[in-house]
Amino acid sequence: MSLKKRVNKWLAKGIITPDQATAIINEEKSRFSLTGKLRGAHGFLTVASFSIGLGVISLVAANWAVISADIKLFIYFLLMSCLSVLALKLKNKSELWFSALLILFMSLCLGGIGLIAQIYNLKGDSWQALLLWSVITSGLMLVSHKKITSHIWLGGFSVSLFLWSLSVGDLIALTGSCIFYLLFFLLYLLIQKKNIFLNQREALKPWTLVVGFYALLFFGFKFIAFSNHTIQEYSAGLNSIYLFFLLLFLSFMVVAPIALYRLSVLIYLWLIGLLFSSFAWISVLTELSYFKNIDLGSYFIFIYFLLFMFLSLLFRIPQITFPEFIKRNQSIFEKWTVVMGLINLASFNIIGKSAFFDENLIHITLSVFFVGLIFLFLCVNAYAIYYSSYKRIQKILLNALLSLYVLFFITVWDSLNDNSLINLIFSLLILLCSGFFAVSLKKESLFKLAIVALILRLYFFYVEVFQDLIHTGISLIVIGLFIVFLFVLFQKNKEKIMQWTKKLE
Amino acid sequence: MFQSKKSLIMAFVFPILVLMGMVGINYFYLKTSEVRVFPIRGYDPRSLLSGHYLRFSVDYGMKCSSPFREKTRKAGKRKICPFKAHICLEPGKMIDLSHKPNKDCSLFIKGTCSCDNVFSAKEEYRYYVPERHAKKLEKLLIDQNNKREVVLSITKKGHIMVKDININGKSITNWMK
Numbered sequence: 001m002s003l004k005k006r007v008n009k010w011l012a013k014g015i016i017t018p019d020q021a022t023a024i025i026n027e028e029k030s031r032f033s034l035t036g037k038l039r040g041a042h043g044f045l046t047v048a049s050f051s052i053g054l055g056v057i058s059l060v061a062a063n064w065a066v067i068s069a070d071i072k073l074f075i076y077f078l079l080m081s082c083l084s085v086l087a088l089k090l091k092n093k094s095e096l097w098f099s100a101l102l103i104l105f106m107s108l109c110l111g112g113i114g115l116i117a118q119i120y121n122l123k124g125d126s127w128q129a130l131l132l133w134s135v136i137t138s139g140l141m142l143v144s145h146k147k148i149t150s151h152i153w154l155g156g157f158s159v160s161l162f163l164w165s166l167s168v169g170d171l172i173a174l175t176g177s178c179i180f181y182l183l184f185f186l187l188y189l190l191i192q193k194k195n196i197f198l199n200q201r202e203a204l205k206p207w208t209l210v211v212g213f214y215a216l217l218f219f220g221f222k223f224i225a226f227s228n229h230t231i232q233e234y235s236a237g238l239n240s241i242y243l244f245f246l247l248l249f250l251s252f253m254v255v256a257p258i259a260l261y262r263l264s265v266l267i268y269l270w271l272i273g274l275l276f277s278s279f280a281w282i283s284v285l286t287e288l289s290y291f292k293n294i295d296l297g298s299y300f301i302f303i304y305f306l307l308f309m310f311l312s313l314l315f316r317i318p319q320i321t322f323p324e325f326i327k328r329n330q331s332i333f334e335k336w337t338v339v340m341g342l343i344n345l346a347s348f349n350i351i352g353k354s355a356f357f358d359e360n361l362i363h364i365t366l367s368v369f370f371v372g373l374i375f376l377f378l379c380v381n382a383y384a385i386y387y388s389s390y391k392r393i394q395k396i397l398l399n400a401l402l403s404l405y406v407l408f409f410i411t412v413w414d415s416l417n418d419n420s421l422i423n424l425i426f427s428l429l430i431l432l433c434s435g436f437f438a439v440s441l442k443k444e445s446l447f448k449l450a451i452v453a454l455i456l457r458l459y460f461f462y463v464e465v466f467q468d469l470i471h472t473g474i475s476l477i478v479i480g481l482f483i484v485f486l487f488v489l490f491q492k493n494k495e496k497i498m499q500w501t502k503k504l505e
Numbered sequence: 506m507f508q509s510k511k512s513l514i515m516a517f518v519f520p521i522l523v524l525m526g527m528v529g530i531n532y533f534y535l536k537t538s539e540v541r542v543f544p545i546r547g548y549d550p551r552s553l554l555s556g557h558y559l560r561f562s563v564d565y566g567m568k569c570s571s572p573f574r575e576k577t578r579k580a581g582k583r584k585i586c587p588f589k590a591h592i593c594l595e596p597g598k599m600i601d602l603s604h605k606p607n608k609d610c611s612l613f614i615k616g617t618c619s620c621d622n623v624f625s626a627k628e629e630y631r632y633y634v635p636e637r638h639a640k641k642l643e644k645l646l647i648d649q650n651n652k653r654e655v656v657l658s659i660t661k662k663g664h665i666m667v668k669d670i671n672i673n674g675k676s677i678t679n680w681m682k
C-alpha cells in the first residue's frame with residue numbers, strides 16, 4: 001500500500017489530524033526533489049551489494065581452477081562468517097549497512113550452493129538450487145525490515161516454483177501450480193489477519209498475484225499446446241484457420257481502443273481479450289507455441305507489451321470508466337506493464353533473431369500485416385498519452401520511451417542486431433528514460449527497479465564483450481566497491497552537497 | 506517477532522551450517538567410498554558441454570537382459586517398466602531387480618532398467634570444468650579415438666559421485682595446463 005493510501009487510512013480512523021497528514025505527504029514528496037533523492041541515496045548501497053554478489057557468483061561460475069577446492073571453501077566460509085559478524089555488529093548502529101550486508105549475504109548463499117555443486121560435481125536442476133536457497137535464507141528475509149529483501153526472496157522462491165513446474169509432467173505441474181497459488185493466497189490472508197510481518201506482507205501481495213497469474217497462464221498454455229498438437233495432428237489446413245482467428249483477435253485488440261470512448265461495453269470485451277492474449281504470450285515465451293513455428297513470436301511479444309502500456313495509459317484518462325475490480329488493482333496492472341517492458345528488453349534479442357523478411361511470401365505478408373498493426377497501435381498509444389492526465393514532462397518522457405522501444409525493435413531486424421554496443425545503448429537509454437519517468441512519478445521502487453535492470457544489462461554486456469566470467473565478475477565487484485566508496489564519501493560530505501543541490505533547485 | 510538477538514544470530518548461522526553440512530556430507534561420501542572406473546558413453550554429443558560442465562552417461566558394462574522381458578510378459582498388458590534395479594560390483598558383477606541387494610553384495614549401484622533394457626543409475630552425470638578450458642576439453646571428449654573414462658566414488662549405500670575423468674589414462678586436470 002502506498003504511503004498516500006496509508007495516510008488516508010490513518011486520517012479516516014482519526015489516528016492523525018489533517019495537518020499531520022499533509023505534513024507527512026509533503027515530507028515524502030520532498031524526498032523526490034533532487035535534494036530529497038540524495039537524502040535517500042542509501043538505495044545505491046543495495047545496488048552495490050547486488051553488484052558485488054553478482055560478481056562473486058560470476059567468479060564461482062567461472063570455476064577458477066587456479067585455486068584449489070579446499071582453499072575456495074575456506075575463503076568462502078571465512079567470508080560468510082565475517083559478513084555475518086559485521087552485519088550483526090552494525091544492526092543497532094546502522095540499519096542501512098545491515099540491510100546492504102544482509103542482501104550481500106543472501107546473494108553469497110546462492111554462490112555457495114553453486115560452489116559446492118561445482119567442487120563435488122553434484123547434479124541438480126536450477127529449481128532445486130533456488131529452492132534450497134529459499135529455505136536457507138528464509139530466516140534472513142524474516143529478520144529484515146526492508147521490502148527489497150522480501151522481494152528478492154519471494155522472487156527467488158517463485159522462480160523455483162516456475163522452473164519446477166516446467167520440469168515435471170503436465171498434470172503434476174498444473175496441480176502443483178494451483179496448489180502453490182492457494183498456499184500463497186492463504187498465507188497472505190493469514191498474516192493480514194494476524195497483522196504480523198508487515199514489511200513482508202506488502203511484498204507478498206504482488207507475488208501472490210504473480211503466482212496466481214502464472215498458474216492461470218500455465219493452465220491456458222497447456223490448453224493451447226494441447227489444441228495445437230491436436231490441430232496439427234489432424235489437419236495441416238486447420239493451422240491456417242487457427243492463424244486467421246488469432247490475427248483477427250489481435251486486430252480487434254488493436255482497433256477496438258479507438259471506439260472505447262463511445263462504447264463502454266468494449267472495455268469489458270477488451271479486458272477479456274487481454275486475458276486470452278496472456279495465454280498466447282506465455283506459450284510464445286516457452287517456445288512451444290504456434291507463433292514460434294512461423295517466426296512471429298517477437299511481433300506478438302511487442303504487441304502484448306503495447307496492450308498493457310495502453311491499459312496503463314487508459315487509467316490516466318478521466319473520461320474512461322473501468323470496472324471497480326480493475327480500478328482497485330490499477331497499480332498491479334501498471335507494475336505488470338513495467339515487467340512486460342523489461343521482458344521485452346531482455347527477449348528482443350533472443351526471439352527477434354528469426355527471419356522477418358525472408359523470401360517466403362506468406363512470411364512477408366504476415367510480417368507486413370503485423371507491422372501495420374503495431375504502427376496503428378503505436379498511434380493509438382500516442383493518442384492516449386496526449387489525452388492522459390500526465391504532466392507535460394511525463395508525456396515527453398513517455399513518447400521518448402515509446403519511440404526508443406520502436407527503434408530498438410527495428411534494430412533486431414537489421415544486421416545491427418549483432419552489434420552488442422548498439423543494443424546496449426538502446427537498452428540503457430530505455431532504462432534511463434524509465435528511471436527519469438519513475439522520478440517524475442515519485443515512484444521510488446520503480447526508480448530502483450530501473451537502476452537494477454540497468455546494472456543487470458551492463459552485466460550481460462560484460463559477459464558478451466569479455467566472453468569471460470572471470471573478468472565480468474571482477475568488474476562487477478570493482479563497480480560495487482566503487483559505489484560503496486562513493487557512498488561513504490557522500491556521507492562524509494553530505495551537508496555541503498545538500499546545500500549545493502538546494503542552490504540548483 | 507523475529508527481531509530478538511537470538512533470532513538474528515540464528516538467521517545468519519543457519520545458512521552457514523546447512524552449507525557446511527553439505528560440504529561435510531559430500532566429503533564423508535568421498536572419503537568412505539570405493540572408487541571404480543567406467544567408460545563414458547556420450548549423453549548428447551551436441552550438448553556434451555553445457556554451460557561449464559560436461560554432461561555424459563556411463564557404460565556400466567551390463568545390460569538388463571532377458572529375465573526382465575519375462576517379467577514384462579508375465580505382467581500382461583500392465584506396464585511395469587522402467588524397473589528398479591541395481592548392479593552389484595563386489596564380490597562379483599551382476600545385475601538384479603530392486604534396490605535392495607543381497608547381503609553378500611558389498612558394493613552396488615542403484616538405478617533403473619528402462620523398457621529398452623538399458624541400465625542407468627542417473628539420467629546424466631556432470632563434471633564441472635573451468636571456463637577457459639571448456640572448449641578444449643569438449644573436443645577431447647567428443648573425439649572417439651580418445652579413451653574416455655569416468656572415476657566414480659561409490660558409497661556402501663550405493664550413492665555415486667563423480668570424482669574425476671580420465672582421457673587416455675590421464676586425469677582431466679592434466680589436460681587443463
